[in-house]
Amino acid sequence: MLTRKQLELLDFIKQRMDRDGVPPSFDEMKDALDLRSKSGIHRLITALEERGFIRRLAHRARALEIIKLPDAMEKPGYTSGGFTPKVIAGDKPATPPGPPRGAMVVEAVHAMELPVMGRIAAGVPIEAISEVSHHVAVPGSMLSGRGNHYALEVKGDSMIEAGINDGDIVVIREQTTADNGDIVVALVEESEATLKRFRRKGSMIALEAANPAYETRVFPDHLVKVQGRLVGLIRSY
Structure with a gap:
């Protein structure tokens, strides 16, 4: 379960990635959520990462990747639109929860x-x-x-x-x-x-x-x- 501020931040990051192809800066996040300092954004980013919704890409400025969205954001009629990740980490595999050990999954990518x-x-x-x-x-x-x-x-x-x-x-x-x-x-x-x-x-x-x-x-x-x-x-x- 996400707090209201965590959900607002995730939604803002998603909208900016859909629009620009890159995440917003910490200053832009702070202004969008009407927070007084960037330390609050750091705490929210850490919480979202700990809950498996985003991943910070090491040694890259402002490099965030959305791993998953809350069910509410993926339901039909959600105003911010569909989920489309915009950052590809080369040959580095994504690490969301996977299938049981030993299962074989083939995913077609267009x-x-x-x-x-x-x-x-x-x-x-x-x-x-x-x-x-x-x-x-x-x-x-x-x-x-x-x-x-x-x-x-x-x-x-x-x-x-x-x-x-x-x-x-x-x-x-x-x-x-x-x-x-x-x-x-x-x-x-x-x-x-x-x-x-x-x-x-x-x-x-x-x-x-x-x-x-x-x-x-x-x-x-x-x-x-x-x-x-x-x-x-x-x-x-």
Whole structure:
């Protein structure tokens, strides 16, 4: 049985992972639950982990994985939508309660091949990406809605506090619009591509890093073109 705050936090983490593909920061969790300090979030995270609802991925900033949901959140009509894990821990197996010892279970996983379009800068923008370097298999459950998807290898650490590390593969849904707070692939001045959080302020576009070592870059809106939105993350160990 979860407390009301534990359930609220689990629901908020799930919604943000469904929307952005990565967990929220501790500051975002604190604000969402109207807590005064992050220590309360630490206690709630620990309680959820001890009860088997989430797992913290070692040595990764903001890396959480939802293992299961309470029955109430999985019933039809629940307003936050279905459960779709967005973080894949490479070849590391998940460890929820399994079948009796000696039982054999075969689970079919639907996967799709996506083109990896090269490397995307999570730091100082690099040249626009246009050529396929290789392909990667992505679980079909990670692909959000209709439309084309592609993958990019992350270069740099400017999005580390969004749980996106150097060397990760990000799954991008191809689209030309974005809402404030979305993590997007942005083409700057027709020549540079970067992975940043999108903010529109009137006729200006702010591309925000998730690392205090990097400054927010602001451009007139006609100089920035959204090329896709982050919908998933693949990490190998």
